[in-house]
Each structure stands twice: as structure tokens, then as C-alpha cells.
Amino acid sequence: RLLIADLMRSQGELDSVLIQGWVRTRRDSKTFFFLEVNDGSCLKSMQVVVTEKAEGYGTSKSITTGASVSVKGRLVPSQGKGQMWEIQADSVELVGEADESFPLQKKRHSNEYLREIAHLRPRTNLFGAIFRIRSKLAYAIHSFFQEKQFFYVHTPIVTASDCEGAGELFRVSTLDPKNPPLDEEGNIDYKEDFFGRSTYLTVSGQLEGETYATALGNIYTFGPTFRAENSHTSRHASEFWMVEPEMAFCDLAADMDLAEEFVKSVISQVMESCSDDLALFFNFVDKELKERLEFVISRPFKRVSYTEAVDILLASGKDFDNKVEWGVNLQSEHERYLTEEHFKCPVTVYDYPKELKPFYMRANDDGKTVAAMDVLVPGIGEIVGGSQREERLELLKANMAAHGISEKDYWWYVDLRRYGTVPHAGFGLGFERLLMFITGVANIRDVIPYPRVPGHAEF
Numbered sequence: 197r198l199l200i201a202d203l204m205r206s207q208g209e210l211d212s213v214l215i216q217g218w219v220r221t222r223r224d225s226k227t228f229f230f231l232e233v234n235d236g237s238c239l240k241s242m243q244v245v246v247t248e249k250a251e252g253y254g255t256s257k258s259i260t261t262g263a264s265v266s267v268k269g270r271l272v273p274s275q276g277k278g279q280m281w282e283i284q285a286d287s288v289e290l291v292g293e294a295d296e297s298f299p300l301q302k303k304r305h306s307n308e309y310l311r312e313i314a315h316l317r318p319r320t321n322l323f324g325a326i327f328r329i330r331s332k333l334a335y336a337i338h339s340f341f342q343e344k345q346f347f348y349v350h351t352p353i354v355t356a357s358d359c360e361g362a363g364e365l366f367r368v369s370t371l372d373p374k375n376p377p378l379d380e381e382g383n384i385d386y387k388e389d390f391f392g393r394s395t396y397l398t399v400s401g402q403l404e405g406e407t408y409a410t411a412l413g414n415i416y417t418f419g420p421t422f423r424a425e426n427s428h429t430s431r432h433a434s435e436f437w438m439v440e441p442e443m444a445f446c447d448l449a450a451d452m453d454l455a456e457e458f459v460k461s462v463i464s465q466v467m468e469s470c471s472d473d474l475a476l477f478f479n480f481v482d483k484e485l486k487e488r489l490e491f492v493i494s495r496p497f498k499r500v501s502y503t504e505a506v507d508i509l510l511a512s513g514k515d516f517d518n519k520v521e522w523g524v525n526l527q528s529e530h531e532r533y534l535t536e537e538h539f540k541c542p543v544t545v546y547d548y549p550k551e552l553k554p555f556y557m558r559a560n561d562d563g564k565t566v567a568a569m570d571v572l573v574p575g576i577g578e579i580v581g582g583s584q585r586e587e588r589l590e591l592l593k594a595n596m597a598a599h600g601i602s603e604k605d606y607w608w609y610v611d612l613r614r615y616g617t618v619p620h621a622g623f624g625l626g627f628e629r630l631l632m633f634i635t636g637v638a639n640i641r642d643v644i645p646y647p648r649v650p651g652h653a654e655f
């Protein structure tokens with residue numbers, strides 16, 4: 197069996213080829229019919245010509261849109277426009293039929309409609325391309341870090357810690373919710389649980405990642421993370437994939453450098469390895485996308501402190517819905533102003549007010565800010581969030597106390613500051629947000645196979 201992707205690049209005619217795939221369309225003539233067969237290996241479908249002479253011609257009535265087929269034949273130059281090659285079938289076999297209820301037709305369906313049939317949408321050109329690019333992007337991420345000798349660490353999915361302290365946790369429990377064991381005070385007694393204490397789906401692999409960075413040097417994680425935030429935006433999902441490098445003997449400046457190099461490198465790799473699929477997005481999804489990506493990979497990102505960013509926003513004269521003043525979180529409208537209107541390029545904002553950030557970030561000498569950074573990109577906003585971590589024992593303890601975090605629960609994390617502590621830093625990149633940026637696809641639900649957002653877990 198040959199992949200259509202390989203046949204499309206064939207240097208010459210081939211005598212006996214076998215392809216297997218799904219019928220996109222069928223066009224009938226008196227004595228023959230055409231099939232467009234797609235096997236998922238590339239954007240293009242293979243045109244197959246089935247004449248009366250082909251084996252199986254007589255029984256092929258039910259080869260309709262959506263059916264799966266096996267075709268043997270000769271690869272020959274195509275007379276039709278739009279393709280180099282076609283297959284003259286020697287035999288055609290119906291593997292599995294699709295009845296008339298098959299919901300994908302030749303016309304363009306809306307992304308909203310296709311979300312309702314998420315199990316079939318990878319059989320469309322657009323979603324086939326998205327998920328091939330998703331795979332190549334994951335590969336690019338691994339090669340970037342592996343080439344730099346970072347080690348890939350698998351951090352736990354079920355955990356007792358709340359890295360971001362934002363209280364957006366999905367509880368994981370084996371207790372019967374109708375009849376849970378109670379402690380002396382009448383509260384649910386999680387000690388009776390399989391894990392012996394409250395456990396959750398991880399919001400970030402960072403804390404565990406730090407323990408491995410302070411042993412192996414440079415590491416990265418790449419796995420699913422979960423946030424039970426009730427946001428109904430096009431950029432938030434309850435389950436998303438995060439890439440989290442963590443580097444020992446590293447400060448915020450080097451962390452920002454790595455984030456920028458990383459984003460540029462994986463975009464360039466994908467532009468090379470997915471040029472055919474990406475052309476679909478350049479031509480039909482966002483006409484400015486190609487230019488934007490080329491610009492992003494070839495120019496330095498802008499770097500500004502949070503304080504400078506606030507000054508720029510205040511000086512903009514814009515009437516933002518969310519008021520800007522030093523100390524507030526930057527909202528998406530602010531991030532968009534900075535990247536799309538003011539700088540017109542990706543922007544790394546660093547040194548945020550400490551009140552806005554989690555307990556683990558390193559205090560700056562000014563007493564007001566922490567060594568945090570976010571990378572913002574046009575059209576999306578934040579794709580990377582990172583920081584230098586507080587490596588000084590007493591300062592970390594003070595931060596934990598200020599955030600109401602018990603040293604007892606995080607004793608292992610505190611230990612890292614007791615035994616051979618080092619300056620270290622890292623960041624988290626939202627994999628789906630990067631994929632949105634690369635494809636120009638506007639909704640996060642369309643770049644993850646089965647989106648988990650409030651109210652949606654049907655598949």
C-alpha cells in the first residue's frame with residue numbers, strides 16, 4: 197500500500213499501486229466513473245478512473261461519498277487540471293459503505309457545524325490539515341529541545357499540588373459522591389480516598405519539572421494540563437497541552453531568550469515540513485498569515501517591562517473596557533493593543549507586580565515586582581507565561597506564607613532550596629494557542645481533536 201502523499205511526488209508512472217482511503221466525491225459517466233480518494237496522508241485526494249474493464253466495476257454502485265475503498269491500478273499523468281497524477285483502476289473494492297446520512301458533503305461546512313461531528317471532521321480538508329500540522333508541531337517541539345540536550349520528563353497528571361494557585365482544579369476522587377466518608381467535623385474525609393488526600397488533575401507540570409531540572413540540568417515537559425475555569429473565550433480550553441522547559445543555572449533574561457528562539461524555531465520547522473497544508477491556511481483562512489509568520493520568525497520580539505507596558509497603554513488614549521493602572525492584570529484588549537497596534541509584532545512583557553503572580557516567582561530587588569515574563573502575539577495575546585523561580589529558602593517560605601500555602605504540603609518543593617539550590621527559570625507554552633497562531637484558526641476548539649470546554653465532553 198502506498199500513501200497518496202508519496203504518489204503525488206512520484207517522478208514517473210508506476211505500474212501496480214494500491215491505495216486505501218475514503219471517497220470524497222464520485223462523478224459518473226456512461227461507461228466509467230471518477231473517484232476522489234483521500235487517505236489522510238496529505239491535503240490532496242487522488243483521482244481514480246474506474247472503467248467497465250476494472251474488476252469490481254459491476255458491484256461498485258455503493259461506492260459513494262464517505263465509503264472506504266481499496267484501489268489497485270496504474271499511476272499515470274492526469275489529463276484533468278489540478279493534479280499531476282491519477283490512477284487508472286485495475287480493480288476497485290468497496291471496504292465499508294457509507295449510507296446517504298453521511299454528513300460531509302462536497303460544499304464547505306462551517307466550523308461550528310463540524311464541531312458537532314468532531315468524530316468525522318478530520319475527514320475534511322481543513323481539519324485534516326490542522327491535525328497533520330498539530331502532529332508536525334509536536335515533533336518540531338521535541339526536536340528543538342532534544343537537539344539542545346534537554347531531557348523530556350513525564351510529570352504526573354494526578355497531583356496534590358496547585359501550581360498556579362488559581363483554584364481552577366478538577367478534583368480526582370474515587371469516593372462515592374452520594375455517600376462519602378466524613379471526618380469528625382462532618383467534612384468529606386479524603387484520607388479515605390484511594391490517594392489518601394485530595395488530588396486533582398494537574399494545571400501545570402512546572403513544580404515537578406523544577407525537581408528534575410535541579411537534577412538533570414535542562415528538562416522539558418509536554419503533556420495535557422487541565423483548568424476548571426469557566427471561561428467561554430476562543431482561547432481557553434479546560435484541557436490543553438502545555439510545553440514547559442525548565443533550566444537550572446538560568447535567569448529571566450536567558451529564559452526570555454529561549455522562549456523567543458523556541459517560538460521562532462518551531463514555526464520555521466513547521467513552515468518547512470507542512471508547506472502544502474499551510475498553503476490552505478494562507479490562501480483560505482487568513483490572507484495575511486504567511487507574511488505575519490515570515491515576519492515573526494525573522495525579526496526580534498519587542499521586550500518591555502510591565503511598567504513600560506502600562507505607560508504605553510495609558511499614553512495610547514484608547515478607551516479600554518478594562519481600566520489600566522499599575523497593578524492590574526493585562527487583559528486581552530491590552531495585549532492586543534500592544535502587539536497589533538503599538539509594536540505590530542510579538543512582545544515579551546517582564547517584571548510583573550508580585551500581587552498578580554503565584555508564590556514560586558522570584559522577587560525582584562524593587563520589592564514590588566517579580567521576575568515573570570509573558571510572550572504576547574498578535575491575534576491571540578499570551579502564548580507563553582514563565583518566570584525565574586524563587587531559589588532563596590527564606591524568601592520562598594515568606595511567599596508561601598503570604599499566599600496561604602502550607603510548607604508541610606510542599607515540603608519536597610521547599611527541599612530544593614535546602615539542598616544545593618540554584619537560580620533556575622522556565623516557561624509554559626500553550627500548544628493549542630501556538631497552533632492557532634500558526635494556522636490563523638480563530639477558535640481553540642478547532643485545533644484540538646476533542647475540545648473540553650464548559651458544557652462539552654460529548655465525545
Ligand code: 4AD
Pocket residue numbers: 359360399400401402423425431432433434436438440441578579580581582583622623624625626627628629
Ligand atoms: O501562564 P500559565 O498559567 O503558566 C503556567 O502554568 C506556568 N506554571 C508555566 C511555567 O512557567 N512552567 O500557562 C502557560 C500557558 C499560557 O501562556 C497559555 O498559552 C496556556 O498555557 N494556557 C492555556 N491554553 C489554553 N486554555 C487555557 N485555559 C490556558 N491556560 C493557560
Ligand code: MG
Pocket residue numbers: 570578580581
Ligand atoms: Mg499566564
